[in-house]
Amino acid sequence: MTASATRNTDAVLLVAKAPIPGAAKTRLIPEFGPRAAADLAAAALIDTIRTACTAGPEVIVAMVGDPAHGARHAELADLLHRCTVIGQRGDTFGERLRNAHVDAAALGVDRVLQIGMDTPQVTRRDLKSGLRLLRTGTAVLGPAVDGGWWALGLVGARGADVLPGVPMSTPETRVGTEGALRRDGLVVRPLRTLVDVDRPDDVAVVARLCPPQSAFATAARTLDPYGVSA
Template sequence: MITTSSSAGIPATLLVIAKAPIAGFAKTRLTPDFSPREAAQLAAAALLDTLRAVRHSGVRHRVVAWTGDLTRAERSDELSTALAEFELIPQRGETFGQRLANAHADAARAGLPVLQIGMDTPQAGPALLAVSATLLLECGDTVLGPAADGGWWALGLTDPRPARTLAEVPMSTAHTGDLTREALSRCGCRVRRLPVLTDVDTADDALTVAREHHGHFSRAVEQLRHHAPA
């Protein structure tokens, strides 16, 4: 994959944590409301929206930390084309927290502050990502975007070393956001708050986000709802 760095744009790295949208591998909490394949189709749509938002954010360097077999993914051809515009690095680590910490360390090798997001917030458009990256640069420290379910959707660091603490934070709980903020504060970070977003974990989340967002994801939700049995 190409390395997308230039002298133009916001001097930061936008890091996307992503997994191949394969049935039974991605977005498993969307079942049984959606079938495993439908859940993977929604994951693919959300990722396509996210990659597009990153490409149009004006952030200088774009990285995807990837896991899974792209050839088996839903919408694999579209994703392959989109990912060609990113630096692709493998996820490393046993737990999700370890993979997050390692991805921050790997992305920081470009020498720029890192704003990390996932593939669960397709409504996070280019303007929000640009504002979030700019706030990270202005505060010169740390930004954290809370999720409505108590987690978080974005983490920006000017120094990658505090990311190591993510390996010790319980993930996917109603207190993950607060625990992450506390852990970062213990590392000496002054954490600035980004807007609260709903991340797509459940079927209700998917419907909520589809109502407030227009893109691949909202169209995929509408199509699946249209074809759902009465």
């Protein structure tokens, strides 16, 4: 994994976990098993990287785990060669998010729109909208239906220090994040609300929002209990 030589003032920062069976998408494992859950995670990551690469700016992937040991490793390796890949740092998720923003800024990127790998239906338009808002000097937050958020845009990593203090993966995460950013003196602008893939029921919902030929929709069609192709 290598860093690209050219730096941009805008970047999409993708915070991701390697799709290793048994470690990725663990909340899907009771329904689909570890290999199918990892394949869904890999498909979501593939679609998200592809979309991010069409948005124009540099794509930085903050990765935990080695994708060489995960599902669809050859396909992911080809895509990751188009990105700047860095490791995640920190003991908690909030710390890793903060450090990813700090590390992106250290690479010379001014405006960072950070997303995860749970919304493979995200579009080029979504990402470009977030980056345009960042150019006004505001922070950007994309709400998720479950009460979390799917996107966080910061300028110069300002506001990143609040993230370790916000409880993550709860129904109050978005509200807590927005409140902490505002208390830090930032104006926060919203993006549209998306559904992310956290539970088995989310798979079919998100797959129907993806293009039929996408990696995630294709992977989901193999999961009979959810009738994704219906």
